[in-house]
Structures are given as structure tokens and as C-alpha cells.
Amino acid sequence: MSTVADPDPLGASPARDREARSPRATARAGRYADPAMAPRRRRSPSPSSAPVPAGGGGPAADGSLAAATSEDLVRELLRRLGEDPSREGLRKTPLRVAQSLAYLTAGAAKLPKDVLNGAVFEHDADEMVVVRDIEVYSLCEHHLLPFFGRAHVAYLPRGKIVGLSKLPRIVDCFARRLQVQERLTMQIAEAVEEILAPAGVGVVIEAAHLCMMMRGVEKQNSRAVTSCMRGRFRTDARTRQEFLQILRGPTV
Numbered sequence: 001m002s003t004v005a006d007p008d009p010l011g012a013s014p015a016r017d018r019e020a021r022s023p024r025a026t027a028r029a030g031r032y033a034d035p036a037m038a039p040r041r042r043r044s045p046s047p048s049s050a051p052v053p054a055g056g057g058g059p060a061a062d063g064s065l066a067a068a069t070s071e072d073l074v075r076e077l078l079r080r081l082g083e084d085p086s087r088e089g090l091r092k093t094p095l096r097v098a099q100s101l102a103y104l105t106a107g108a109a110k111l112p113k114d115v116l117n118g119a120v121f122e123h124d125a126d127e128m129v130v131v132r133d134i135e136v137y138s139l140c141e142h143h144l145l146p147f148f149g150r151a152h153v154a155y156l157p158r159g160k161i162v163g164l165s166k167l168p169r170i171v172d173c174f175a176r177r178l179q180v181q182e183r184l185t186m187q188i189a190e191a192v193e194e195i196l197a198p199a200g201v202g203v204v205i206e207a208a209h210l211c212m213m214m215r216g217v218e219k220q221n222s223r224a225v226t227s228c229m230r231g232r233f234r235t236d237a238r239t240r241q242e243f244l245q246i247l248r249g250p251t252v
């Protein structure tokens with residue numbers, strides 16, 4: 001038997017943002033070998049007053065850019081695009097862009113365990129659990145343009161299950177970062193593996209990338225599909241087939 005569930009409506013709450021800055025969220029960053037996997041500490045909760053991190057040794061060496069607010073930087077970017085940032089339609093754009101980018105990358109300061117809110121339960125059945133068609137919105141780290149689509153997450157419990165609405169939260173935690181789809185897929189699978197120690201995990205993401213659709217090859221109908229199979233999903237073809245069969249089935 002398989003369980004297929006619709007995810008909770010997506011969305012963030014102020015409580016989740018407070019969680020993001022807990023000491024726990026930063027203290028554990030050291031165990032990630034790949035820096036992209038580690039939660040990132042934000043400099044300031046307020047994008048309008050946030051100093052811009054000077055990392056990368058770019059042109060901030062003289063401190064001029066490092067001292068600028070995110071809003072200043074967006075205003076300057078608008079000027080370089082040939083716009084007049086003081087015209088009415090653009091007057092509040094720097095603030096909106098700064099706040100929007102802060103929101104869209106807020107997952108970088110979180111650990112998946114922080115979004116679970118303790119919703120891991122003992123459970124001795126071992127049937128496959130699938131949450132299908134989880135909406136994904138992320139930003140490609142190469143162009144800062146959105147990619148979006150659906151994630152499907154499955155696992156085979158081994159003593160522990162997680163509240164079904166928490167799988168979309170885990171997806172969000174990793175999607176709200178600068179990403180590539182391949183890494184996003186892997187990080188979701190690894191998080192489920194780490195939290196539940198299941199007999200297997202399967203994650204499939206299908207997404208459309210605006211950087212391919214609006215620029216570059218300008219292919220509007222192509223979709224990238226990535227998958228990450230761990231444990232029995234990797235070693236047992238029948239388990240994998242059952243998962244893929246569920247993904248092909250009708251939606252409710």
C-alpha cells in the first residue's frame with residue numbers, strides 16, 4: 001500500500017524566520033563538507049538596512065559597496081539598466097527587490113530539522129509514503145532567475161515517520177536558496193535520510209527554468225527532470241518502479 005498526500009499550502013510565517021536565526025541553526029554548519037550544503041548565517045533580519053556581505057574579494061575592497069544597503073545596490077543596478085530609479089513606478093522597487101530576494105533565499109539560514117517542529121513519530125509499518133506534486137519555486141544560482149515545478153518525495157519508513165506536511169517544508173527549506181536543480185534534489189533526499197533513517201528515499205523534481213525559457217536557448221517547453229534514489233529505491237528495481245508508477249497515476 002502506498003500513501004499519497006497533497007502538501008500543505010506553501011508559505012512562511014514570522015515564526016519560521018525567527019527559527020532561522022536560532023543559535024542551533026548556525027552552530028551545526030561546521031559538519032557540512034560542501035559549503036553549499038551548510039546553512040548560511042544572515043547578517044541582518046532587515047534587508048533595507050542589511051550591510052551587503054563583502055565576500056568574494058570583489059570591488060568592495062575600498063568599502064564603498066560593502067557600506068551600501070541592498071536598496072542602494074538595486075537602485076544603482078536600475079541606473080545601469082538605463083532606468084531612472086526616481087520615476088514613480090520604480091520608487092519603491094529597490095526596497096521590494098531587496099525584501100523579495102531576502103525572502104526567496106531565507107532557506108539558506110535554516111536546517112531541515114528546524115522546520116519539522118518535532119513532527120517525527122514512531123511507526124512500525126513499512127509501506128511506502130509518497131507526497132507527490134509539491135510545488136517548488138527556486139532561484140537558479142547562475143542567473144538569479146526562477147526555476148519552478150513539482151517535487152515528489154517518497155520514503156520507506158523504518159520505525160519513524162514524519163508529518164506529511166513537513167516534507168513540503170523540507171522542500172521549501174532547500175528551494176529558498178540560490179540553487180541548481182540537481183543539488184536541490186539531492187539535498188531533499190539527504191535531509192529525509194538524515195531525519196528518518198528510512199530503508200530508502202526517492203526524490204524526483206520536474207522543473208521549468210526561466211533562464212532557459214526567456215534567454216539562452218529560449219526553449220519554452222523543455223522541462224528538466226532530476227532524481228535521487230537512496231537505499232532500497234536505488235537497490236531494488238521493484239520499489240523504484242512502484243514509486244515511479246505512483247507518479248504517473250492520476251491526480252486526485
Ligand SMILES: [Zn+2]
Nearest residue numbers: 140142143211
Ligand atoms: Zn540559470
